[in-house]
Amino acid sequence: MPPLAQPEALDPEEELVEAIASFTRDPLGFALFAFPWGEPGSPLADKELDPWQVAILSAVRDGLVTLEDAIRIAVASGHGIGKSALVAILILWALSTHEDTRGVVTAGTEGQLRTKTVPELGKWFRMMICRHWFTQTATAIFSNDPRHRDTWRVDFIPWNEKNPEAFAGLHNEGKRILVVFDEASQIADIIWETIEGALTDDNTEILWFAFGNPTRNTGRFRECFGRYRHRWTGRQIDSRTVKITNKAQIAEWIDDYGEDSDFVRVRVRGAFPRAGALQFIAADVVEAAKARKVHIEALEPVVLGVDVARYGDDMSVIAVRAGRDARSREWGKFRGLDTMQLAGKVLEFWRRTGATAIFVDGGGVGAGVVDRLRQANAPVVEVQFGASPDGGFVLERPVKVANKRAEIWSVMREWLSGGAIPDDPELQVDLTGVEYGYNSDDAIQLEKKKDMKKRGLASPDCGDALACTFAAPIYAIDDFDDDMGRDSQRRTANRTTGY
Numbered sequence: 001m002p003p004l005a006q007p008e009a010l011d012p013e014e015e016l017v018e019a020i021a022s023f024t025r026d027p028l029g030f031a032l033f034a035f036p037w038g039e040p041g042s043p044l045a046d047k048e049l050d051p052w053q054v055a056i057l058s059a060v061r062d063g064l065v066t067l068e069d070a071i072r073i074a075v076a077s078g079h080g081i082g083k084s085a086l087v088a089i090l091i092l093w094a095l096s097t098h099e100d101t102r103g104v105v106t107a108g109t110e111g112q113l114r115t116k117t118v119p120e121l122g123k124w125f126r127m128m129i130c131r132h133w134f135t136q137t138a139t140a141i142f143s144n145d146p147r148h149r150d151t152w153r154v155d156f157i158p159w160n161e162k163n164p165e166a167f168a169g170l171h172n173e174g175k176r177i178l179v180v181f182d183e184a185s186q187i188a189d190i191i192w193e194t195i196e197g198a199l200t201d202d203n204t205e206i207l208w209f210a211f212g213n214p215t216r217n218t219g220r221f222r223e224c225f226g227r228y229r230h231r232w233t234g235r236q237i238d239s240r241t242v243k244i245t246n247k248a249q250i251a252e253w254i255d256d257y258g259e260d261s262d263f264v265r266v267r268v269r270g271a272f273p274r275a276g277a278l279q280f281i282a283a284d285v286v287e288a289a290k291a292r293k294v295h296i297e298a299l300e301p302v303v304l305g306v307d308v309a310r311y312g313d314d315m316s317v318i319a320v321r322a323g324r325d326a327r328s329r330e331w332g333k334f335r336g337l338d339t340m341q342l343a344g345k346v347l348e349f350w351r352r353t354g355a356t357a358i359f360v361d362g363g364g365v366g367a368g369v370v371d372r373l374r375q376a377n378a379p380v381v382e383v384q385f386g387a388s389p390d391g392g393f394v395l396e397r398p399v400k401v402a403n404k405r406a407e408i409w410s411v412m413r414e415w416l417s418g419g420a421i422p423d424d425p426e427l428q429v430d431l432t433g434v435e436y437g438y439n440s441d442d443a444i445q446l447e448k449k450k451d452m453k454k455r456g457l458a459s460p461d462c463g464d465a466l467a468c469t470f471a472a473p474i475y476a477i478d479d480f481d482d483d484m485g486r487d488s489q490r491r492t493a494n495r496t497t498g499y
Helices: 012-021 027-034 051-065 083-096 110-127 189-198 247-257 262-269 283-291 339-353 366-375 404-415 425-433 449-454 461-468
Strands: 071-077 102-107 134-136 140-143 153-156 176-182 205-212 233-237 302-307 316-322 332-334 357-361 380-383 436-438 444-446 475-481 487-493
Touching: 012 027, 027 051, 027 083, 051 071, 051 083, 051 233, 083 102, 083 110, 083 153, 083 176, 083 205, 102 110, 110 134, 110 153, 110 176, 247 262, 262 436, 283 425, 302 339, 302 461, 316 339, 316 461, 332 339, 339 357, 339 366, 357 366, 357 461, 366 380, 404 444, 404 461, 425 461
Parallel strands: 071 205, 071 233, 102 153, 102 176, 176 205, 302 357, 357 380
Antiparallel strands: 134 140, 140 153, 302 316, 316 332, 436 444, 475 487
């Protein structure tokens, strides 16, 4: 009897195609198959998917089995849970397992998209077993097959509220559409609405994922867990439940801010803040202050605000302000100066400007600058950011604040509505970058500098220097003739601004 014919062995590439195709409706299976988990020498040698990531991948799989409508999954999470890794896995699964998938990825800011979302995708793309099927650039990932280059691709598109049409043409009837929003709280409602209007193709697999820290309690991301919860599968992930998070850092945040503070609600618990948004000073307020022209009073008292650098990357900054004007006199920015050298620079500014007062952040190494200025008989006032507020200013909109730093930033925020600042990108980033929340006493509490750095922002040295100029009310000295004809002086509050 002749031997039975053996089935012809598949080419390794054909085997890979069949294997990847088997995960068309199974993102969890794809994630476990396509990346080198446990392989010696790989970045994933000692890594594994976290249970929350498995749960999301399983929810996508289960939704695809009974696909009747678009799959919409929103994840509000604390910090450091591996969100960007899951975003990358979902993008690569959606693209690899369905021919001619089309998609768009955007993020809360262009910087987030370009420096975090896309690079993280690139890291996972380089580890993917079928990476040779695609090419990733700074703006897209697409098929290497010339016949599918324009039809099998995911584009990385920064959103623009004034040009939402960039998201309007996303159609792919009979195939698969992917939409990913990273740091979704910051994405304007008009972009959500434009995407929603575009997802109308019949007989089409539609996947829409929205991830992010819940930094705002209004807007479409918030409504995924409220008004539109019937359309979205919403998950809130507490950082303390995730294996890879830095538990010591979380404990420090809870100790610094309080368990029920908005900072911990957002950055740890994945809960939406009680405040409308965490950004303390709105971008449009800063833009207006950059462009505003103000009248400069001749007798307006000049004050200096000094923020002292504590670390190698930070700057020491001398801000100069007179009433509403913080623009016409040059500021000082210095790196690498010790406290005595910086004190010398401050004295030069004092003599040149004739400043009435010098407000110096006296925390940490700033104490040395304060001591040297006192030795020189300069009119220095030490500012302790962590001290209790003293209520020196009366705000038009009274606020309850947790400490002196929150107080002076609150005064500065109100001043910006009528003040003028330099057209300085570093100052602009500082003013708009600081986030805030409320502590357990319902008092405003600003984000600490070290926590801004963990978000990838620089220490707000320019912003803190300007804020220091509001540490106490300043009075002008006017010469006048009294009723007896004698030359006298009187102290009058700044007539223009009250600051």
